[in-house]
Structures are given as C-alpha cells and as structure tokens.
Amino acid sequence: MNDLDHDTIRIALSRRQLLRRGAQLxxxxxxxxxLLAACGGSSSSGSSAATTGGGPPPASAVKGTAVxxxxxxxxxxxxxxxxxxxxxxxxxxxxxxxxxSSSATAQVLKNNPGAFDFALGDLAFxxxxxxxxxxxxxxxxAIPNIKNVDEKFRKAFSHSVPSDYGxxxxxxxxxxxxxxxxxxxxxxxLAPKYSGKIVFLDYDRDCLGSALRYKxxxxxxTDPDQINAGKQALIDIKxxxxxxxxxxxASSLVKGDAAIVMDWxxxxxxxxxxxxxxxxxxxEEGAMAYLEGWNVIKDTKHLDVVNAFLNFFLEPKQYADFxxxxxxxxxxxxxxxxxxxxxxSNKALIVDPATLSNVEFENFLGEATALYTQAWDEFxxx
Amino acid sequence: MLSRDRLLRGAxxxxxxxxxxxxxxxxxxxxxxxxxxxxxxxxxxISFDWNLDNYRRIHDPLYFDTLVRSVVLxxxxxxxxxxxxxxxxxxxSRQPRAWQRVLLVFxxxxxxxxxxxxxxxxxxxxxxxxxxxxxxxxLHLISGPLTVLYTPRAVAIGIIYSYLPxxxxxxxxxxxxxxxxxxxxxxxxxxxxxxxxxxVTLPLALPGVAVGCVIVGIxxxxxxxxxxxxxxxxxxxxxxxxxxxxxxxxxxxxxSAIAVVLMALMAVVLIATRRFTRVExx
Numbered sequence: 001m002n003d004l005d006h007d008t009i010r011i012a013l014s015r016r017q018l019l020r021r022g023a024q025l026x027x028x029x030x031x032x033x034x035l036l037a038a039c040g041g042s043s044s045s046g047s048s049a050a051t052t053g054g055g056p057p058p059a060s061a062v063k064g065t066a067v068x069x070x071x072x073x074x075x076x077x078x079x080x081x082x083x084x085x086x087x088x089x090x091x092x093x094x095x096x097x098x099x100x101s102s103s104a105t106a107q108v109l110k111n112n113p114g115a116f117d118f119a120l121g122d123l124a125f126x127x128x129x130x131x132x133x134x135x136x137x138x139x140x141x142a143i144p145n146i147k148n149v150d151e152k153f154r155k156a157f158s159h160s161v162p163s164d165y166g167x168x169x170x171x172x173x174x175x176x177x178x179x180x181x182x183x184x185x186x187x188x189x190l191a192p193k194y195s196g197k198i199v200f201l202d203y204d205r206d207c208l209g210s211a212l213r214y215k216x217x218x219x220x221x222t223d224p225d226q227i228n229a230g231k232q233a234l235i236d237i238k239x240x241x242x243x244x245x246x247x248x249x250a251s252s253l254v255k256g257d258a259a260i261v262m263d264w265x266x267x268x269x270x271x272x273x274x275x276x277x278x279x280x281x282x283x284e285e286g287a288m289a290y291l292e293g294w295n296v297i298k299d300t301k302h303l304d305v306v307n308a309f310l311n312f313f314l315e316p317k318q319y320a321d322f323x324x325x326x327x328x329x330x331x332x333x334x335x336x337x338x339x340x341x342x343x344x345s346n347k348a349l350i351v352d353p354a355t356l357s358n359v360e361f362e363n364f365l366g367e368a369t370a371l372y373t374q375a376w377d378e379f380x381x382x
Numbered sequence: 383m384l385s386r387d388r389l390l391r392g393a394x395x396x397x398x399x400x401x402x403x404x405x406x407x408x409x410x411x412x413x414x415x416x417x418x419x420x421x422x423x424x425x426x427x428i429s430f431d432w433n434l435d436n437y438r439r440i441h442d443p444l445y446f447d448t449l450v451r452s453v454v455l456x457x458x459x460x461x462x463x464x465x466x467x468x469x470x471x472x473x474x475s476r477q478p479r480a481w482q483r484v485l486l487v488f489x490x491x492x493x494x495x496x497x498x499x500x501x502x503x504x505x506x507x508x509x510x511x512x513x514x515x516x517x518x519x520x521l522h523l524i525s526g527p528l529t530v531l532y533t534p535r536a537v538a539i540g541i542i543y544s545y546l547p548x549x550x551x552x553x554x555x556x557x558x559x560x561x562x563x564x565x566x567x568x569x570x571x572x573x574x575x576x577x578x579x580x581x582v583t584l585p586l587a588l589p590g591v592a593v594g595c596v597i598v599g600i601x602x603x604x605x606x607x608x609x610x611x612x613x614x615x616x617x618x619x620x621x622x623x624x625x626x627x628x629x630x631x632x633x634x635x636x637x638s639a640i641a642v643v644l645m646a647l648m649a650v651v652l653i654a655t656r657r658f659t660r661v662e663x664x
Contacts, residue, residue, distance in 0.1 A: 104630055377444055
C-alpha cells in the first residue's frame with residue numbers, strides 16, 4: 001500500500017467516527033459547538049450581490065469569506081487552497097459544530113442565524129432544514145458543473161449539490177465465516193453460530209433501517225408497527241452482538257474480534273486495504289444509504305462565494321481530490337480517471353447502476369423521527 | 383479602612399464570581415427553563431409554555447430503567463473504588479513522609495494522560511486478544527476468550543480505573559491527619575490493633591470516605607463516555623440518553639429535563655452526605 005492509501009485510510013476514518021468521538025468529550029459540547037458557530041459568523045466584508053443566473057461571475061467579482069459547517073476533515077486536501085488561489089478575494093472557513101445527526105445539525109443552524117453560509121448535510125437534513133426554513137434551493141444556473149454529477153444523485157438530491165453517499169452493507173471475514181453471506185437474512189440466521197463476533201452500527205437510521213429492510217419494509221417507513229418489527233429484530237439479535245459501534249467497525253474485522261459487521265461501504269473498503277480476507281456484501285434485501293451534499297443556507301450574504309466554490313468543487317479533478325482525501329463512495333463517474341485505483345476499482349465504492357438500483361436513501365421522516373428515536377433507545381436499553 | 387478592604391476583597395473575587403455566573407449559573411438557569419419548554423422536531427420552533435410533559439416522559443419505563451441502571455452502576459463502581467481505594471490510602475498514609483509523596487505521585491500519574499486516551503487504552507487492555515487475556519491464559523486462569531470488553535463489567539472496570547484516584551486522595555488526607563498519639567493512646571488503653579482501626583481510625587477517616595464517594599459517585603452517575611467506549615454501545619446510561627437528546631435528536635427540552643432530574647438526584651446525595659459527615663463529626 002502506498003503512502004497516499006495510508007493517508008486515505010487515516011483521514012477517511014475521521015469522518016463520522018471523529019464526530020462521534022467528539023461527542024464523547026463532554027456534556028458541554030453542544031454549548032461549545034454553538035459558541036464555535038457563533039464565533040464562526042461569516043465576514044461582512046464580502047460581496048452580497050447574489051448571482052442571478054447565466055453562469056458563475058468572474059473570479060475578480062467573487063469576494064468575501066463563506067462559512068461552511070462541515071465534518072472535521074471532510075474536504076479535499078487541495079480544494080480550499082486551490083479555490084482561494086483561483087478566487088483571490090474569496091475564502092472558505094470551515095466550522096465543525098459537533099452535532100452528530102441531521103436533526104441536531106439543523107438545530108444548530110437554526111439557533112445561529114447568519115453564522116453559516118452553507119452546510120454539509122444528508123437528505124434527512126435537507127428535509128429538516130427546509131421544514132425549519134433555514135436553507136434555500138441551490139441556484140444551479142450559477143453552478144453549471146452540476147452536470148458532472150450522475151443523474152440519479154442529482155435527482156435524489158435536487159435541492160442542493162450532492163457530494164457523496166455511503167451504503168450500509170455487510171462486511172465479513174472469509175477465513176472466519178464458512179458460509180457465503182448475501183443478505184441480512186443470512187446475518188440474522190448465522191448470528192447464533194457467530195455469537196459475540198458480530199458488530200452493528202451505532203446510528204439509528206442506518207441500523208434500524210437495515211433491520212427494516214431485513215423484515216421486508218422500507219427503511220423510511222413511518223408505520224409504527226413496521227418500526228416496531230424492525231426494533232424487535234434488533235432486540236432479537238442483540239444478545240449475539242459483540243458491540244454496537246459508531247467507529248472502528250472495520251478495524252474489529254481486521255483484528256479478528258468480529259467475523260461479521262454491519263458497516264459503511266467506505267469503512268469496509270478501508271478494512272479490505274488492510275486484510276484481503278474481508279468481503280463486502282450489498283445485501284439482497286437492499287441497502288440503506290445516506291446521500292449528502294452541500295446545502296445553501298437561507299439569506300446567506302455570500303451566495304456568490306458559495307456558488308463559485310460549489311461550481312469549483314464539481315470540476316472532476318477537484319472532486320477527485322475530495323474523494324481521494326476522504327475515501328468515500330462517489331457520485332461523479334466523470335471524476336473516475338482522477339480517482340485513485342484503490343477507490344475506483346473497489347466494488348464497494350464505484351458508481352454502478354446495478355448497485356444503485358438496490359439502494360434506498362435515508363429521507364427526512366418528519367414527526368416519525370421520534371418513533372425511530374424511541375425504538376432505537378428501546379433497543380439500546382434492552 | 384474596613385470598607386476599603388472589603389471592596390478590595392470583592393474586586394479580587396469578581397472575576398471568579400463573573401466566571402461562575404456566566405458559565406455555571408446562567409447555563410443552569412437556561413437548562414431549567416428549557417426543561418419546561420416544548421420543541422417541534424420538524425421546525426425546531428420552541429414554545430415556552432411551562433408544561434411538565436418532559437418530566438412526565440421520564441416515568442416511561444425506558445428512561446426510568448436507564449436511570450436505575452445508572453444508579454446501580456455508579457453505586458457499584460463507587461463501592462469498588464472504596465474497596466480498592468481505602469486499603470491503598472491507608473497503606474500510603476502509614477509510610478514514611480518521603481515515600482508517601484512518591485506513592486501519591488503514582489496515584490496521580492493517570493491524570494497526566496487524557497481521559498479519552500486512557501479509556502481507549504483500556505479497550506486494548508481488555509480485548510479478547512489483549513495483554514490481560516494473554517496474561518490470564520498464561521496463568522491458566524482462563525482457557526477460552528476473555529469476554530469482558532463491551533459488557534457492563536467493562537463499564538464498571540473503566541469507571542473504577544478512571545475514578546480510583548478521586549477516592550484515594552480524600553481518604554488519604556483524612557487518614558494522614560489522624561494524630562498518631564490518638565492511636566497510641568487507644569493501644570495503651572488495651573485496644574487491639576483491629577479495635578483501634580475500627581473505633582479510632584475508621585470513624586476519623588469517614589469524612590474522607592464520604593467526600594470520596596461523592597466525587598466518584600456523582601460524575602459516575604452522569605458518565606457516558608465510558609459506557610459508550612467500553613460498553614460497546616450496549617449499556618445505555620442516563621448520560622447517553624441526555625447526549626442523544628441534545629446531539630442526535632435535537633430535543634433540547636427533554637434532554638434538559640433529564641439533566642435537571644439527574645442534578646436534583648445528585649443534590650439530594652450531596653445534602654445527605656453533608657448531614658452524614660456532620661453527624662459523624664459530632
């Protein structure tokens with residue numbers, strides 16, 4: 001493995017995992033996050049003229065500092081320096097609020113009007129942010145490079161600029177599990193045999209959504225009975241779980257502590273880079289996936305900067321830098337020539353129509369979100 | 383002149399008072415106020431209508447059981463700390479002064495490393511293929527895998543490991559203050575060493591024990607890092623529920639209500655401990 005691959009692993013591991021760890025640092029973190037957000041208020045010296053269409057404005061006309069709410073380390077190594085070199089009057093300031101869910105991120109943004117200009121968030125965040133009136137639709141006439149993004153992702157993420165997605169599937173060690181695994185049903189069936197050697201994800205929508213797919217339901221269902229059935233499936237398998245983890249899931253496979261895991265595609269791909277015995281499976285029942293991207297905050301005073309950055313980010317070479325740095329599954333086939341082979345040739349991460357047809361993106365569920373939270377807490381407490 | 387001294391003293395205390403008010407009293411009041419509010423989980427609009435719904439929700443068996451689990455685990459861990467901490471503090475207090483200092487440094491050494499790092503280090507220690515498992519297998523104390531990590535036992539071990547110094551130090555201070563002449567007098571009057579310990583040493587050490595139990599038990603009750611890391615996400619404690627409500631769900635009013643209940647419980651423990659130590663002191 002080359003140095004770049006090592007770097008990819010180290011940085012990609014920091015995505016949700018560091019967020020989760022960050023959340024463990026202390027009860028004062030929410031307040032600290034809000035303080036951070038408040039301190040990160042965007043510069044008022046920039047241009048406030050919004051682009052009204054007809055393509056991006058000239059570089060010399062784009063001025064000011066746009067504040068981005070983002071996961072720690074979730075940006076290409078060169079994206080921002082290259083952007084600032086091309087647009088000398090503009091800059092991007094990244095702030096991580098520490099919120100670990102779509103709901104909490106939306107709430108931080110709602111409670112800090114004017115502090116952010118755009119934010120990373122998934123489909124659930126978009127629904128929540130639109131309902132809360134804190135984001136606006138992207139002006140795609142000012143972001144012509146949106147055409148580079150594959151159609152399925154553009155359609156699914158129609159309000160904003162999609163950046164990446166992550167499928168929740170199965171990882172297992174071929175040298176520890178003798179039976180072939182192709183579905184969630186296999187995992188539930190094999191659980192007693194591999195009791196204490198199974199790790200599940202510690203995210204309600206990902207984990208409960210996967211259990212719902214196993215039961216034959218949508219991972220976006222709002223039917224209380226179906227949610228209960230998913231919860232019961234999780235409670236049934238819980239005695240066989242080694243742990244429910246939000247981080248180091250694939251490393252449990254690498255170390256051999258776990259034989260089977262429910263995990264994100266990029267994490268399993270990282271594990272495969274360290275141990276060839278690790279296999280990735282897209283479950284037959286279908287996989288849940290987060291689809292996320294950059295969302296423009298309502299009434300931002302730096303729309304020109306935001307649009308210019310988003311358009312710049314969607315240039316295939318720049319986008320490839322983002323993918324190479326983070327190791328994520330990607331949404332732009334046009335960037336494939338610039339993406340490291342270790343990523344572009346990994347079946348867990350490639351843009352593949354057959355794979356995508358079996359993926360269900362996690363949407364905003366409105367009031368039903370509370371049902372998922374309740375079911376999740378009951379599972380964790382069981 | 384007197385009033386000038388008072389003014390000076392007041393001015394010296396002002397920064398601390400301002401700090402405490404800004405970062406403790408005000409947030410505390412905000413949390414209490416929020417605990418009576420209601421939030422729409424769709425729009426995040428908060429209405430302050432002073433309702434008790436959030437407190438009623440805590441009666442849900444899910445949260446009540448979690449509260450009980452938190453109490454049981456923290457009481458168990460506090461007892462474990464006491465069981466290990468008292469003999470250690472007693473041993474240190476009986477050493478020559480120079481040795482006491484050296485041994486106290488050893489007690490404090492873990493605090494030189496970040497709490498999070500120490501907790502992650504404990505994961506490596508307790509792993510199925512970790513050094514503890516290897517040692518136990520070498521001593522033929524276990525034959526199969528070590529199944530401690532990601533269980534409530536691992537959480538208890540983690541809490542005891544992390545909080546033990548907080549138990550040892552106040553007990554040591556109480557024991558170290560005992561006048562040797564009192565012990566000698568008891569012995570001169572015919573008391574056996576066991577009786578001296580039971581009738582003289584132990585009662586005089588009780589204030590230290592009480593303080594140790596408070597400063598271990600109270601933070602352990604709200605602990606959520608250790609259950610998350612060492613419990614493998616399978617041992618839900620009240621601290622985890624509060625974190626989830628603030629950082630995952632966004633239901634700040636409900637999270638605030640749980641935090642207020644937890645604080646109230648701790649206040650009761652503190653008051654009871656204070657009364658207990660006063661009675662013991664005479």
